[in-house]
Amino acid sequence: MDEIVVELSDPSLVGLLRSELQEVDGVEVEDVCMLQTKPVSLTQAILAAAGRLLETSGPEAVFEVLSDACRELRMTWAAIAGPEGERDSGRVAAVLEEVARSGGLAEDLELLAACFEQTGALLVAKRTHPPLRHRERFEIATLVRLADWRLAELSGRKA
Numbered sequence: 802m803d804e805i806v807v808e809l810s811d812p813s814l815v816g817l818l819r820s821e822l823q824e825v826d827g828v829e830v831e832d833v834c835m836l837q838t839k840p841v842s843l844t845q846a847i848l849a850a851a852g853r854l855l856e857t858s859g860p861e862a863v864f865e866v867l868s869d870a871c872r873e874l875r876m877t878w879a880a881i882a883g884p885e886g887e888r889d890s891g892r893v894a895a896v897l898e899e900v901a902r903s904g905g906l907a908e909d910l911e912l913l914a915a916c917f918e919q920t921g922a923l924l925v926a927k928r929t930h931p932p933l934r935h936r937e938r939f940e941i942a943t944l945v946r947l948a949d950w951r952l953a954e955l956s957g958r959k960a
Contacts, residue, residue, distance in 0.1 A: 832931055846873040847940045854944075854951050863948050863955070867924060870944055874937060876913075876926045883922035915942045917949035920956070 807818065815833055822828050850870035857863045864881050871879035911933045913926045924945050 834931065844940075846870055847944055850944055851947055854947055857951060857955070859955060860952055863951055867944065867948055871926050871941070874928075874941070875931075876928045879924065879926040881922055881924050883917065883920070913938055913941060915945040917945060917952065919949050919953040922949075922952075 809815065809818070812835070815835075819830050819833055822830050847870065850866050850873075853866045853869075854863060857866060867881065868879055911928045913924075913928075913933060915924045917923065924941075926941070
């Protein structure tokens with residue numbers, strides 16, 4: 802299990818919960834964080850974004866849906882560069898330079914890149930905490946494929 806959300810009536814119970822979980826064989830608690838609002842489940846966010854993508858009427862609306870989805874998934878930022886997404890190319894270049902200067906990814910930097918195969922754009926998203934899970938990367942890549950298909954459809958290029 803990647804993560805669970807527990808609602809506690811008293812925040813002072815976090816330490817007790819953590820110690821009790823660590824008593825269970827095979828359970829490792831990597832991180833505990835307090836949320837200000839109830840989280841949107843990944844599946845809900847992706848399905849909502851997919852539904853909105855199908856209703857978009859232009860490239861800017863497609864990019865806006867992707868940006869909203871990345872925000873819901875607690876990304877620190879997201880940028881789109883390439884054909885039809887040039888407005889964010891400076892931000893993408895800046896993060897790639899940061900990665901190159903550091904000799905690779907720093908431990909606290911989670912970076913995701915997903916290519917739009919048909920339209921030639923690139924989504925780069927960054928999250929510093931908590932780390933991106935494999936299923937989150939997969940779901941975002943799936944959403945990018947759907948967005949790529951929609952962009953091709955809107956421009957008259959068939960998938």
